Every structure is written in structure tokens, then in C-alpha cells.
Amino acid sequence: MRIALVYDEEQNLKPLDEGEILAIIDEEQEVVEQYENPGFKIGKDVTMDAILQLGAQAVIVKQGYLDQKSYDLSKGHLSYMLINKYDTLTDIIENLDDVKSKAIDELTQF
Template sequence: MRIAVTYDKEQTLKPLEEAEIIAIIDEEKKEVEQYENPGYGMSKEMTMHAILELEPEAIVVKNQFLCPGSYMMSYGRLKYIPTQYNSLNDVLQHLEEIKKNIREDLDEEMYAEAYPE
């Protein structure tokens, strides 16, 4: 399986537009391909477009990593793997465990926009 992960230079998982790097964990080849994120500092949708071009089957997400637009772009094209881990290393070490949480869709609070109170 090819799994997308978004993170910064310290390999800390980040929401789509805050991630400097888009990675694809290729389980078959047992490697992690890294790409510069063209949507860094821009938008979640721009990052999602770049991710979809890399043709992963799933994406690792945390709360508010996606927005309604990026979620709709990916819905039906990607599966989602929610995680509580915070780094690429943690995800790689616990990959089999977190893959058990793979889902076809997400609860709305996972991708809803955060509104300041």
C-alpha cells in the first residue's frame, strides 16, 4: 500500500498547508519517498492536489489536517488513517497498528474548519 504523510523538516506530522514535505510510504518497496510540498504555506487544497498526483491509496491524518475542500477532493479516492502519533518515525514504527484504523470516510470534526471563539 502507498500511504501519504505530511510533515515538516523535523518530521513532525503537520496539517496539509503547514507541511514542508509530502511523503509516500511505499510498503511494497519498503521505502519512504519524499517530495517538496508545493502547497506549503498556501492551502490545504493545493497540497491535496499534489498528494493525489502521487497516487497514494491512503493518507495519515489527525484532527484538522484536512479542510472541507481537501476532504471533498480526496473523498472516494483515498482512504483515511487517523492517528494520535506526532512524528513520521512513530507512524513508521506503528504502521501495522495504525493501519487497523483505516476508513473510507471521516467524522466531520476531523476536517471541519476551526473557528476562533
């Protein structure tokens, strides 16, 4: 599975337009691919478009990390892993099975 997330230079999870780094956790290759976030300080929809182009199958988010436009772009293309208790890339990697267990196909709030 290819799982997208956005974080800052200290690896703290951020909303789609507030993190400098767009990453893909590639479980099959057992790597974390890191990219410059094209939507940083521009727009969540720009980041979401990049996530889709990178072939992600899911995105890790917290409440408030998406907006209607980015959600509409991704709905039907991604699963959403809505988390609350993990704050960094390290937390995510160490608890990936728990994070994956939270995957849903639709969100009621962003």
C-alpha cells in the same frame, strides 16, 4: 499500499498546508519517498491534489489536518488513517500496522 503524510523538517506530522515535506510510504518498495510540499503555506487542497497525483491510496491525518475542500477532493479516492497518539514519521513507521488498522473510507469531522 502507498500512504501519504505531511511533516516538517524535524519529521513532526503537520496539517496538509503546514509541513514542508509531503511523503509517500511505499510499502511494496519499502521506501519513504519525500517531496517538497507544493501546498506549503498555500492551501490544503493544493497538497491534496499532489497526494492524488502521486498515486496515494491512503493519507495519515489528525483532527484538523484537512478542510472541507481537501476532503471533497479526496473522498472516494483515498482511505483516511485518523491518528492521535503518533506525532512523528518515526512513530508512524514503527507503528505502521496499528496506523493502517485505523483506515476508514469517510470522515465525519476534519
